[in-house]
Amino acid sequence: MLEEEHQVIAIVLSGIFFAGLMSVFVVAMVFFHRQRQDLARQKLNQVQAEHEKILLDIENEIQQETLAQVGRELHDNIGQLLSLAKLNLNSSKIEKHAEGRNMVNEVIKEVRALSKSLNLDWVESISIDEFIGQQLGKIQATGYCQTELHCDYSLPELQKDKKIVLIRVIQECLNNAIKHASPDHIVIRITSASPGRAQLMIEDDGLGFDPSLPSQGSGMTNLTNRMNTIGGSFALSSNPGQGTKITLDFPA
Amino acid sequence: MFRDWVSVSNYVFLAVLCIVFFRLPSALRRRNEYLLPFIYAFIFVVIDPLGFGFRLFQNVNGPINEFLGNHEKPFYNAWLYNIVLKMAMPVVALLLIKNYLPAEQQTRVKWILFTFISIAVVYQAIQIEPIYLNQGILFAVGALCMLLGCFTYYYILMTREEYVFMNILLLPSFWQVTFIMFFTSLTYFTDISASYLTENHSAFLVSMFKVNRFTGLVQSLVYIACLAAPLMKLKVETQPSYA
Secondary structure, X not given: OHXXXXXXXXXXXXXXXXXXXXXXXXXXXXXHHHHHHHHHHHHHHHHHHHHHHHHHHHHHHHHHHHHHHHHHHHHHHHHHHHHHHHHHHHOOOHHHHHHHHHHHHHHHHHHHHHHHHHOOOHHHHOOHHHHHHHHHHHHHHOOOOEEEEEEOOOOOOOOHHHHHHHHHHHHHHHHHXXXXXXXXXXXXXXXXXXXXXXXXXXXXOOOOOOOOOOOOOOHHHHHHHHHHHOOOEEEEEEOOXXXXXXXXEEEO | OOOOHHHHHHHHHHHHHHHHHHHOOHHHHOOXXXXXXXXXXXXHHHHHHHHHHHHHOHHHHHHHHHHHOOOOXXXXXXXXXXXXXXXXXXXXXXXXXXXXXXXXXXXXXXXXXXXXXXXXXXXXXXXXXXXXXXXHHHHHHHHHHHHHHHHHHHXXXXXXXXXXXXXXXXXXXXXXXXXXXXXXXXXXXXXXXXXXXXXXXXXXXXXXXXXXXXXXXXXXXXXXXXXXXXXXXXXXXXXXXXX
């Protein structure tokens, strides 16, 4: 009887020990896994915050540029039109009054167009192809250089965040080309390198530069970071006297 | 036929396991994450009834023992346990673990598998221990290989991105591998300590055997639950595919 009791005790103790060992192992695994999850969440939040900051910076830059453009428009265009309208409306000649009213109508139209550009809603209503077309059209209209746009791939509608980043990067690349390269031609090509990914190449035949030389600004790093936030990449190749080629690769 | 309730459970599990597996849609049955756990659990629950069958039908068991060189005790069925539990089981367990690993670690497990098979072949060819007796060394090698496979799985579970936001308690592969590891370890310890404990602490040996059998029973239940998850609409995590 006593031996049987010992037997039962031994079974219970071994069972408890083994069950405890297994439970400790499973709990430890879950504990380490949860710790890893917390770390990953923290990292994800950090990346998200960084992404939001970049997006906010870009939106600010666009707003600043828009305000500067609005200021120029108010001074150079609307101000002039309003002065002319005032002169016409103050004139004693009746036909001048009609001309003055037409000018006021024109001012109203200009103000409407300006008010639209003050917020970023226009980003949603425009496609990347259209935006590039507009930008190249503006450059060509100044007579600064010739421009070309080749669309070998029809870009699908992108999310607003992605579009804002892309618009800013394209603007920055075109600004750099105009400011530093003095090109005769700027060509933009839209292609698809692989399914689900689009490629945008911005080429100019300007002065070019040696990309291996350290630069004082942080423009290239900024552009690379911005493309990274939308899951894309930024690549630049250039040689002194041989122009510059920029390749933007991004999911589309 | 039925020595205790664990022996009865083997027959019950065998029937339930087959019913569950063959009620799965054929597309699932062909997938390795269902087929391999089924084979593993099937081997585990079928071995005792099969061993009993060979003991019962001595006219089959006897000639096999004779063929293997066992002329003294032709009623032994250790050869069956050696072939199934000590050779086939580690192979199936390693294939099962390999299925849950990415390509780089699959290669590592393939090498473990290849090493084990080579050792087993050489071991049987030069007859270090006769196949009709308990082959402790081969069991040690098999258990070690299985444990190496389990550690590789845990390493992947704790380092790969795919698992970060999963609830590992709802991951069938986690429970399958955990039971392979614990059951193998316990069986191994029981096996190597059996001869010493028989003489000195027989009560402790009996308790270890009982705990081992109970763990085996829980293992069978876990494998059946993993296989039955799609049928019972149990909420489980989807295993990342590395095919």
